Amino acid sequence: MSAQRYNIPNKIVNINRLVTNNHKKRTPVLFTRIIDKKERLCGKNYVKLAKNTSKGYSPRRSETLLYEIARLDGMDIKKQDFFNILNDIEISPKVTREDTHRIKDLSNAFLYLVKCAQQRKRLSLDFVREVSAKVMQHTGKEVYTTIGGYDTSLGDFRLGEEYYEEGILANYAQIPDMLEQLCKETNEKLGNVHDILTVKLAADFHYRFMHIKPFGAGNITVGLLMMNYIQMMFREPLIIIPGEDKAKYLVAIKMQKDTPTPETFERFVGEELLSQLRKEVSPQK
Numbered sequence: 001m002s003a004q005r006y007n008i009p010n011k012i013v014n015i016n017r018l019v020t021n022n023h024k025k026r027t028p029v030l031f032t033r034i035i036d037k038k039e040r041l042c043g044k045n046y047v048k049l050a051k052n053t054s055k056g057y058s059p060r061r062s063e064t065l066l067y068e069i070a071r072l073d074g075m076d077i078k079k080q081d082f083f084n085i086l087n088d089i090e091i092s093p094k095v096t097r098e099d100t101h102r103i104k105d106l107s108n109a110f111l112y113l114v115k116c117a118q119q120r121k122r123l124s125l126d127f128v129r130e131v132s133a134k135v136m137q138h139t140g141k142e143v144y145t146t147i148g149g150y151d152t153s154l155g156d157f158r159l160g161e162e163y164y165e166e167g168i169l170a171n172y173a174q175i176p177d178m179l180e181q182l183c184k185e186t187n188e189k190l191g192n193v194h195d196i197l198t199v200k201l202a203a204d205f206h207y208r209f210m211h212i213k214p215f216g217a218g219n220i221t222v223g224l225l226m227m228n229y230i231q232m233m234f235r236e237p238l239i240i241i242p243g244e245d246k247a248k249y250l251v252a253i254k255m256q257k258d259t260p261t262p263e264t265f266e267r268f269v270g271e272e273l274l275s276q277l278r279k280e281v282s283p284q285k
Helices: 021-026 029-052 059-072 079-086 097-119 125-135 172-190 198-212 219-233 243-253 262-280
Strands: 142-144 149-151
Touching (some): 059 079, 059 097, 059 243, 097 125, 125 172, 125 219, 172 198, 198 243
Antiparallel strands (some): 142 149
């Protein structure tokens, strides 16, 4: 997978949105603290650094994002084997054909989102279904329930009720309306993003998406891709949640007594992003 394919502009932050006193007054307390932590990390050169950083997402950064998404969604594979598959290098015989298909489909879905982000494609039911279909292209299947059948490889919404450890899912009949409302509200906020941190909006989308869980398979992957799609639209850093933090991820996304608690997940995502920045951004003297 060539570097050119992943050459998306990557600013550490958009200084016009993140680091102004006026913006801080409008920003929720949690993310004001995150902004302040970023400023302390970079000292007085924070503004200069943010303005001058215009690198593209490196191939390895993008590949690492995909690797961690795969791990969060249950794949057990060595990192080097994963990278080899992405780059069409000799594959270990221990890697299953299904995992190979999953990795290739994940990569294709991400590359599609890269292109869409450059075009600033708006969120919609069809768009999210299209992403799901790409993720499940070679591993999806027809599923039959007492209500009817659907095909996960086509991005069909699930039919029937499901229960999972994060709470009771949305009624299957409500999925189109709930997801359409989520897309509509997110689009409206994207049009006024200077009033809200992009990372907060991305985290909120993922949290609500996961409590709808619209598809019969691949929801974690689709949800994490869409969260990062919002970041890419505004040239913000990719949000990479390490696979070893899956337990924390599940706790953060879980409803408290069936009451939505997006603030917990926002805090989790913000801390994960801050952890990345600590590793990548060092103060300049």
